[in-house]
Amino acid sequence: MSGKPAFYITTPIYYVNDNPHIGHAYTTLACDVMARFMRLDGHDVMFLTGTDEHGQKVEKAAREAGLDPRAFCDKVSKNFRILAKEWNFSNDDFIRTTEPRHVRSVQALWRRLEEAGEIYLDHYEGWYAVRDEAFYAEDELGEGPDGRKLAPSGAPVEWVKEPSYFFRLSAWRDRLLDLYDSRPGFIMPETRRNEVRSFVAGGLRDLSISRTSFSWGVPVPGDPGHVMYVWIDALTNYITAAGYPDEDGGDFRRRWPALHMVGKDILRFHAVYWPAFLMAAGIEVPRRVFAHGWWTSEGRKISKSLGNVIVPSEIVARYGLDQVRYTLMREVNFGNDGDFSHRGTVRRCNHDLANDYGNLAQRVLSMIARNCGGRAPRPGDLNDGDRELLDGAYGLLPATREHIAVQAFHLMLQAIWGVVGDANRYVDEQAPWALRKTDPARMETVLYVLAETLRVLALLTQPVMPESSSRLLDQLAVPESERQFDRLNADHALRPGADLPEPTGVFPRYRDEEQGAA
Ligand code: MSP
Numbered sequence: 423m424s425g426k427p428a429f430y431i432t433t434p435i436y437y438v439n440d441n442p443h444i445g446h447a448y449t450t451l452a453c454d455v456m457a458r459f460m461r462l463d464g465h466d467v468m469f470l471t472g473t474d475e476h477g478q479k480v481e482k483a484a485r486e487a488g489l490d491p492r493a494f495c496d497k498v499s500k501n502f503r504i505l506a507k508e509w510n511f512s513n514d515d516f517i518r519t520t521e522p523r524h525v526r527s528v529q530a531l532w533r534r535l536e537e538a539g540e541i542y543l544d545h546y547e548g549w550y551a552v553r554d555e556a557f558y559a560e561d562e563l564g565e566g567p568d569g570r571k572l573a574p575s576g577a578p579v580e581w582v583k584e585p586s587y588f589f590r591l592s593a594w595r596d597r598l599l600d601l602y603d604s605r606p607g608f609i610m611p612e613t614r615r616n617e618v619r620s621f622v623a624g625g626l627r628d629l630s631i632s633r634t635s636f637s638w639g640v641p642v643p644g645d646p647g648h649v650m651y652v653w654i655d656a657l658t659n660y661i662t663a664a665g666y667p668d669e670d671g672g673d674f675r676r677r678w679p680a681l682h683m684v685g686k687d688i689l690r691f692h693a694v695y696w697p698a699f700l701m702a703a704g705i706e707v708p709r710r711v712f713a714h715g716w717w718t719s720e721g722r723k724i725s726k727s728l729g730n731v732i733v734p735s736e737i738v739a740r741y742g743l744d745q746v747r748y749t750l751m752r753e754v755n756f757g758n759d760g761d762f763s764h765r766g767t768v769r770r771c772n773h774d775l776a777n778d779y780g781n782l783a784q785r786v787l788s789m790i791a792r793n794c795g796g797r798a799p800r801p802g803d804l805n806d807g808d809r810e811l812l813d814g815a816y817g818l819l820p821a822t823r824e825h826i827a828v829q830a831f832h833l834m835l836q837a838i839w840g841v842v843g844d845a846n847r848y849v850d851e852q853a854p855w856a857l858r859k860t861d862p863a864r865m866e867t868v869l870y871v872l873a874e875t876l877r878v879l880a881l882l883t884q885p886v887m888p889e890s891s892s893r894l895l896d897q898l899a900v901p902e903s904e905r906q907f908d909r910l911n912a913d914h915a916l917r918p919g920a921d922l923p924e925p926t927g928v929f930p931r932y933r934d935e936e937q938g939a940a
Pocket residue numbers: 433434435436437444445446448449474656657658659684685686687688715716717718724
């Protein structure tokens with residue numbers, strides 16, 4: 423067993439009624455960046471994603487596709503694995519709720535809740551939205567143009583009347599409020615926490631947790647006429663993958679609790695139902711639930727009917743993978759909604775990446791190749807300006823750690839780009855091309871300071887842009903074994919005189935044929 427601190431992060435598990443779109447890619451990307459950062463920073467990381475395969479919505483989608491639910495799930499679940507590969511996601515596991523390990527886990531949790539007296543059998547009569555897989559109270563509903571009742575999400579609702587097991591959610595109100603109050607970082611961002619808090623403070627109804635009107639789900643132990651409500655099934659995936667129900671053997675105690683990254687639309691399930699289930703079963707609650715915002719496309723809501731769904735593989739083919747990863751993490755303050763636009767993406771690709779970062783690397787590496795015989799420069803004494811740039815670069819690790827600890831990916835990138843800007847100003851001020859004739863020794867010092875700054879920058883951009891950062895690090899001859907964050911200091915600085923490979927550009931400009939380069 424490793425002595426490194428454990429860190430467990432999860433994406434929602436995705437419904438297989440739909441193919442991957444930008445929403446899926448975005449949540450998983452944020453987790454990937456976090457997981458990569460923590461691994462590089464010496465943590466023993468587990469990063470989980472997967473697919474949510476039971477319930478009425480998936481059963482209906484399978485029927486519409488003319489497939490048996492299992493065959494349908496196999497087919498669509500594979501598309502999420504493909505997405506993970508295409509986007510270079512570093513997940514350690516991929517869970518499917520139809521796997522035996524999960525069925526065993528969710529049935530064990532059910533039994534635990536039943537033994538604790540938290541479950542009772544009754545009848546459910548009320549509104550249900552299949553699209554949201556959620557129950558709604560009458561006063562939550564609105565009306566569509568045709569007079570039909572709609573859930574707050576806009577999903578149609580239907581009246582359901584059937585026998586059902588219930589979870590005593592109403593009894594958990596005060597303990598949930600205590601949890602939110604005693605752990606302000608449990609739900610983030612704060613505005614979302616306040617929304618959840620007031621929802622819970624308003625009182626909770628017991629939750630219907632089984633259905634009898636369809637069969638595509640995990641059978642309720644001891645009463646197989648019922649299948650479990652898909653959310654109790656789905657949420658449990660997070661502990662299944664950590665080893666539940668083997669709480670004492672295996673890795674469970676070391677792994678759990680997790681940080682859950684979710685979209686704002688599914689916060690209530692994660693921040694109300696899930697901690698209540700866990701507390702009722704005597705299991706620790708999650709470390710945090712972070713709810714991110716939603717993307718629009720060119721200013722419009724994304725929807726199939728508008729035909730403006732953003733397909734992850736298409737934007738990667740168009741702009742490049744690391745370019746898209748960077749744009750999504752930089753363009754909005756993580757937690758807020760954002761707009762994905764062609765113009766905005768091209769600006770990020772050309773301005774931040776090609777001009778600022780790429781050009782810095784290209785200028786420095788090609789000057790070194792031309793003027794230092796293809797070797798890392800040999801510095802003389804450093805002056806205050808040199809030290810200032812390097813100190814700024816070394817100071818990035820504590821700064822980015824603080825941002826990552828609160829999932830402020832945009833602030834992490836802004837901090838890194840602050841040093842990119844400083845380095846570009848330093849090149850202009852120091853004008854190493856002019857020093858070549860007047861003071862070659864000083865030129866070597868300046869180029870060394872820049873190359874060392876680049877090493878630090880390339881190490882720190884690895885979580886967001888793994889592939890491009892790796893190419894930069896190759897060009898600086900930093901071996902793979904020296905790319906951990908414990909190398910982000912002067913003790914592990916670039917070795918003067920080391921052979922460097924021929925430099926090549928890493929961030930090409932995006933050229934827009936119709937509109938001209940932005
Ligand atoms: N199966 C449930 C989650 C169960 S977790 C125990 C589910 N699946 S989903 O496939 O619908 O999830 C989609 C995810 O994508 C959610 O986190 C949702 O917030 C996110 N997004 C869907 N559209 C989105 C945007 N337009 N923008 C950003 N994220 C959005 O819910």
